[in-house]
Amino acid sequence: MKFDDIYNVTSSLTQDSGRKLTLKHLDQAHTYAGMLEGTPNRKANDWGIETDLKYAVQYRFALGKPYLIEPTRRDYLRQPGDMDHVRERTSKYPAEWGRDPEWLPLIRCIGCFFSTTTRRNPKKDMSSLTVVWYQKDFAYPIDDDILRSLRSLDWDRLATDFEY
Numbered sequence: 001m002k003f004d005d006i007y008n009v010t011s012s013l014t015q016d017s018g019r020k021l022t023l024k025h026l027d028q029a030h031t032y033a034g035m036l037e038g039t040p041n042r043k044a045n046d047w048g049i050e051t052d053l054k055y056a057v058q059y060r061f062a063l064g065k066p067y068l069i070e071p072t073r074r075d076y077l078r079q080p081g082d083m084d085h086v087r088e089r090t091s092k093y094p095a096e097w098g099r100d101p102e103w104l105p106l107i108r109c110i111g112c113f114f115s116t117t118t119r120r121n122p123k124k125d126m127s128s129l130t131v132v133w134y135q136k137d138f139a140y141p142i143d144d145d146i147l148r149s150l151r152s153l154d155w156d157r158l159a160t161d162f163e164y
Helices: 042-058 084-089 144-151
Strands: 011-014 020-030 107-115 126-135 160-162
Touching: 011 144, 042 107, 042 126, 126 144
Parallel strands: none
Antiparallel strands: 011 020, 020 107, 107 126, 126 160
16 A cells, blocks of 8 residues: 555555555454453354444445455464463353354454446446455554455455446
Protein backbone atom coordinates (compact mmCIF):
# COMPACT_ATOMS: atom_id res chain seq x y z
CA MET A 1 0.00 0.00 0.00
CA LYS A 2 1.23 3.46 -0.73
CA PHE A 3 -0.17 6.91 -0.22
CA ASP A 4 -1.47 8.53 -3.39
CA ASP A 5 0.82 11.38 -4.42
CA ILE A 6 -2.06 13.51 -5.68
CA TYR A 7 -4.57 12.87 -2.93
CA ASN A 8 -2.53 12.03 0.15
CA VAL A 9 -5.34 10.92 2.43
CA THR A 10 -5.98 7.64 0.64
CA SER A 11 -3.82 4.63 -0.08
CA SER A 12 -3.68 2.61 -3.24
CA LEU A 13 -2.75 -0.89 -4.21
CA THR A 14 -2.19 -2.31 -7.67
CA GLN A 15 -3.52 -5.82 -8.09
CA ASP A 16 -1.68 -8.55 -9.97
CA SER A 17 -4.19 -7.98 -12.80
CA GLY A 18 -3.11 -4.32 -13.05
CA ARG A 19 -6.31 -2.92 -11.53
CA LYS A 20 -5.68 -0.02 -9.15
CA LEU A 21 -7.61 -0.18 -5.88
CA THR A 22 -8.02 2.74 -3.50
CA LEU A 23 -8.53 2.10 0.20
CA LYS A 24 -11.07 4.74 1.15
CA HIS A 25 -11.99 3.57 4.65
CA LEU A 26 -10.27 1.37 7.21
CA ASP A 27 -11.91 0.31 10.48
CA GLN A 28 -9.79 -1.53 13.04
CA ALA A 29 -10.49 -3.02 16.46
CA HIS A 30 -9.06 -5.58 18.84
CA THR A 31 -10.28 -9.02 17.78
CA TYR A 32 -11.15 -9.99 21.35
CA ALA A 33 -12.35 -6.59 22.58
CA GLY A 34 -15.78 -7.93 23.55
CA MET A 35 -14.53 -11.12 25.18
CA LEU A 36 -15.08 -10.71 28.91
CA GLU A 37 -13.46 -13.90 30.18
CA GLY A 38 -12.02 -17.22 29.16
CA THR A 39 -9.80 -18.29 26.32
CA PRO A 40 -10.98 -18.23 22.70
CA ASN A 41 -11.57 -21.49 20.88
CA ARG A 42 -12.72 -22.47 17.39
CA LYS A 43 -16.41 -22.10 18.23
CA ALA A 44 -15.93 -18.62 19.73
CA ASN A 45 -13.71 -17.55 16.83
CA ASP A 46 -16.20 -18.77 14.20
CA TRP A 47 -18.91 -16.79 15.97
CA GLY A 48 -16.65 -13.72 16.17
CA ILE A 49 -15.79 -13.88 12.47
CA GLU A 50 -19.48 -14.21 11.57
CA THR A 51 -20.27 -11.21 13.80
CA ASP A 52 -17.51 -9.16 12.14
CA LEU A 53 -18.86 -10.05 8.68
CA LYS A 54 -22.36 -8.94 9.75
CA TYR A 55 -20.89 -5.69 11.03
CA ALA A 56 -19.02 -5.21 7.74
CA VAL A 57 -22.30 -5.58 5.79
CA GLN A 58 -23.77 -2.73 7.82
CA TYR A 59 -20.61 -0.59 7.72
CA ARG A 60 -21.60 2.81 6.38
CA PHE A 61 -19.28 2.71 3.36
CA ALA A 62 -19.84 -0.95 2.44
CA LEU A 63 -21.48 -2.06 -0.79
CA GLY A 64 -22.35 -5.67 -1.52
CA LYS A 65 -21.26 -8.74 0.37
CA PRO A 66 -17.98 -8.41 2.30
CA TYR A 67 -15.12 -10.75 1.49
CA LEU A 68 -13.19 -12.53 4.24
CA ILE A 69 -9.48 -13.18 3.93
CA GLU A 70 -9.29 -16.36 5.99
CA PRO A 71 -7.35 -15.66 9.18
CA THR A 72 -4.46 -17.73 10.45
CA ARG A 73 -5.58 -19.78 13.44
CA ARG A 74 -3.13 -21.03 16.02
CA ASP A 75 -3.18 -22.86 19.36
CA TYR A 76 -1.07 -20.30 21.24
CA LEU A 77 -1.29 -16.60 22.04
CA ARG A 78 2.29 -15.32 21.91
CA GLN A 79 4.53 -18.38 21.56
CA PRO A 80 4.01 -22.13 21.06
CA GLY A 81 3.13 -23.85 24.33
CA ASP A 82 1.84 -20.81 26.22
CA MET A 83 -1.69 -22.28 26.28
CA ASP A 84 -0.71 -25.75 27.55
CA HIS A 85 -2.04 -24.95 31.04
CA VAL A 86 -5.44 -24.01 29.55
CA ARG A 87 -5.54 -27.17 27.44
CA GLU A 88 -4.74 -29.25 30.52
CA ARG A 89 -7.37 -27.49 32.67
CA THR A 90 -10.13 -27.84 30.05
CA SER A 91 -9.34 -31.40 28.92
CA LYS A 92 -12.25 -32.71 31.03
CA TYR A 93 -14.81 -30.43 29.35
CA PRO A 94 -17.15 -31.86 26.71
CA ALA A 95 -15.63 -31.56 23.22
CA GLU A 96 -18.59 -29.48 21.97
CA TRP A 97 -17.58 -26.72 24.35
CA GLY A 98 -14.46 -26.19 22.25
CA ARG A 99 -11.94 -27.02 24.93
CA ASP A 100 -8.80 -26.42 22.84
CA PRO A 101 -7.55 -22.82 22.76
CA GLU A 102 -7.46 -21.15 19.37
CA TRP A 103 -6.26 -17.63 18.63
CA LEU A 104 -6.78 -15.37 15.66
CA PRO A 105 -4.49 -12.42 14.92
CA LEU A 106 -5.30 -9.73 17.48
CA ILE A 107 -6.52 -6.92 15.19
CA ARG A 108 -9.69 -7.07 13.07
CA CYS A 109 -9.67 -4.86 9.98
CA ILE A 110 -12.49 -3.85 7.65
CA GLY A 111 -11.30 -2.10 4.51
CA CYS A 112 -13.52 -0.53 1.85
CA PHE A 113 -11.76 -0.59 -1.51
CA PHE A 114 -12.85 1.22 -4.66
CA SER A 115 -11.82 1.00 -8.29
CA THR A 116 -12.53 3.58 -10.99
CA THR A 117 -13.25 0.75 -13.40
CA THR A 118 -16.37 -1.32 -13.06
CA ARG A 119 -16.37 -5.07 -12.89
CA ARG A 120 -19.16 -5.79 -15.42
CA ASN A 121 -21.47 -2.85 -16.06
CA PRO A 122 -19.81 -0.11 -18.15
CA LYS A 123 -22.79 2.20 -17.44
CA LYS A 124 -21.82 2.35 -13.76
CA ASP A 125 -19.11 4.68 -12.47
CA MET A 126 -17.03 2.60 -10.10
CA SER A 127 -16.79 -0.72 -8.29
CA SER A 128 -16.33 -1.45 -4.60
CA LEU A 129 -15.48 -4.32 -2.30
CA THR A 130 -15.41 -4.45 1.48
CA VAL A 131 -12.76 -6.84 2.82
CA VAL A 132 -12.46 -8.23 6.34
CA TRP A 133 -9.10 -9.51 7.57
CA TYR A 134 -7.15 -10.09 10.77
CA GLN A 135 -3.53 -9.14 11.43
CA LYS A 136 -1.11 -9.03 14.36
CA ASP A 137 -0.84 -5.24 14.76
CA PHE A 138 -2.78 -2.14 13.87
CA ALA A 139 -2.18 -1.01 10.29
CA TYR A 140 -0.04 0.64 8.85
CA PRO A 141 1.66 -1.38 7.66
CA ILE A 142 -0.75 -4.00 6.42
CA ASP A 143 0.70 -7.50 6.85
CA ASP A 144 2.53 -8.83 3.79
CA ASP A 145 0.32 -11.96 3.59
CA ILE A 146 -2.77 -9.74 3.55
CA LEU A 147 -1.29 -7.54 0.82
CA ARG A 148 -0.61 -10.64 -1.30
CA SER A 149 -4.23 -11.72 -0.81
CA LEU A 150 -5.53 -8.26 -1.74
CA ARG A 151 -3.39 -8.18 -4.88
CA SER A 152 -4.77 -11.52 -6.04
CA LEU A 153 -8.48 -10.94 -5.23
CA ASP A 154 -10.87 -11.84 -8.04
CA TRP A 155 -12.29 -8.31 -8.24
CA ASP A 156 -14.54 -9.07 -11.21
CA ARG A 157 -16.28 -11.84 -9.27
CA LEU A 158 -16.42 -10.18 -5.83
CA ALA A 159 -16.89 -6.42 -6.29
CA THR A 160 -20.10 -4.44 -6.69
CA ASP A 161 -20.58 -1.81 -9.42
CA PHE A 162 -22.25 1.46 -8.44
CA GLU A 163 -23.07 5.00 -9.56
CA TYR A 164 -22.34 8.18 -7.67
